[in-house]
Amino acid sequence: MNRSQTPETDRQILFSLERISEAFRVLLWEQSKETGLSPIQIQILIFISSHQPEKCRITYLAEEFNLTKATVSDSVKVLIIKGYLSKIINPADSRSFSLALTSLGLATAKQVSGFNDVFSNLMSNISIAEKNNFYNVLHSIIKGLNSSGVISIQRNCLSCRFYTVGKDSHFCRLLNIPLMDYELRMDCAEHEARA
Numbered sequence: 001m002n003r004s005q006t007p008e009t010d011r012q013i014l015f016s017l018e019r020i021s022e023a024f025r026v027l028l029w030e031q032s033k034e035t036g037l038s039p040i041q042i043q044i045l046i047f048i049s050s051h052q053p054e055k056c057r058i059t060y061l062a063e064e065f066n067l068t069k070a071t072v073s074d075s076v077k078v079l080i081i082k083g084y085l086s087k088i089i090n091p092a093d094s095r096s097f098s099l100a101l102t103s104l105g106l107a108t109a110k111q112v113s114g115f116n117d118v119f120s121n122l123m124s125n126i127s128i129a130e131k132n133n134f135y136n137v138l139h140s141i142i143k144g145l146n147s148s149g150v151i152s153i154q155r156n157c158l159s160c161r162f163y164t165v166g167k168d169s170h171f172c173r174l175l176n177i178p179l180m181d182y183e184l185r186m187d188c189a190e191h192e193a194r195a
Contacts, residue, residue, distance in 0.1 A: 024116065031115045035108060037084075040065065041075050042112045045084060045101065049109035052189060053088065053098040061099075063152050084108060132182050139184060155191035157184040162192065 028039040035042065043065060048056045055064075058076060062069045076099060079085040084105035090096035101109060123131065139158060146154040157163045162174035170179040174190055185191075 023118075027115045027118060031112045035112060037079075037082075037108075037112075038075065040067070040071070041079055041084075042115075044072070044075055044079065045105055045109040046113050048085070048099055048101055049106065049113070050187075050189075053100070056099040057097070058099075066152060079105070128182075135184075136181055139186075142186070155188050156186045157188060157191075159193060160188065160191045161194045162190070 025039070028042060031037075031042055032039050037045075044061060047061065047064065054060075058069055058073050061067075061076075062072045065072065076085060080087065083102055085099050086102055087097040088100050090098070126134075139156065142151065142154065142156065143158055145151040146159065157170065157172065157179065160172075162172050164171045164173060168178075170181070170184060171177070172179055
């Protein structure tokens with residue numbers, strides 16, 4: 001057995017991922033203190049700022065963040081009361097609505113989305129080859145988490161109906177172009193799940 005592939009290495013990798021996750025939580029809590037919003041409210045604002053209206057619904061947000069609809073609904077109510085969000089009523093069904101950012105919500109989403117700049121700055125010192133390898137590993141882990149039901153929603157290229165494996169690379173039939181490993185998206189706005 002190669003020493004670099006021992007169970008101890010696996011354990012250390014998992015520990016490292018946990019530490020990174022902890023750092024994200026700390027950075028999110030710092031933003032929370034500055035804005036007076038909870039971490040989930042901040043995540044909702046950031047999510048809505050970069051996704052289409054059909055994904056900006058209570059049910060979808062609950063699945064996205066692995067929370068109950070009641071928890072998401074409570075957070076959304078507060079964001080509406082504070083003027084960060086507004087409801088866009090579906091004309092075909094007055095009980096159905098999507099959420100949109102107000103001007104205050106948009107400004108706040110831009111402000112708080114920089115909470116992970118620390119990571120961006122750190123990654124600027126990592127070689128492109130190391131980033132590509134790490135990105136491939138992350139894709140594999142996320143695909144496995146989705147397959148085992150831990151992550152309920154996945155909008156990456158590998159789970160999209162437009163994705164195929166080309167002759168020497170990945171291929172997107174929607175864009176009609178081959179994709180390099182680093183061009184595979186984790187969160188694609190045009191994603192359509194395979195049947």
